[in-house]
């Protein structure tokens with residue numbers, strides 16, 4: 302099964318049936334539609350600004366999020382609308398390739414790499430190298446609360462200005478002080 306088919310199947314089982322009335326008016330009105338593997342991201346203009354909406358298939362289910370005020374758990378009508386937009390026209394989503402860390406050779410690659418991995422995933426890798434989130438936060442002079450806020454905000458499609466710098470700090474610490482994986 303291709304990534305598109307995997308995502309379509311996951312979306313169909315998560316949002317069965319026709320879209321609700323509130324979702325319908327957003328279907329087909331998304332911009333910056335991109336797909337990376339089995340994850341799609343797009344923006345849409347809502348009642349209180351422009352929202353970033355994402356849906357990812359993985360682990361036999363769907364993870365969705367929206368930056369609107371009720372979108373944290375991915376249950377808002379923007380998520381449903383993105384789901385139906387993708388089902389109707391998957392080819393309108395521009396494909397983005399992820400870049401493995403070893404292949405990053407310059408600043409444009411770096412941005413693509415950092416966009417393709419969440420701070421949560423990087424902190425999990427750091428933990429596998431024997432360094433906890435708390436120890437990392439203390440080591441770089443930030444509070445565990447702030448680090449946790451950056452991490453959970455990203456999962457809700459809210460992006461702190463220091464998100465990229467924090468990811469780089471995790472990579473640096475992992476490379477210099479992390480224990481090799483067994």
Ligand SMILES: [Zn+2]
Nearest residue numbers: 367369377379
């Ligand atoms: Zn929303």
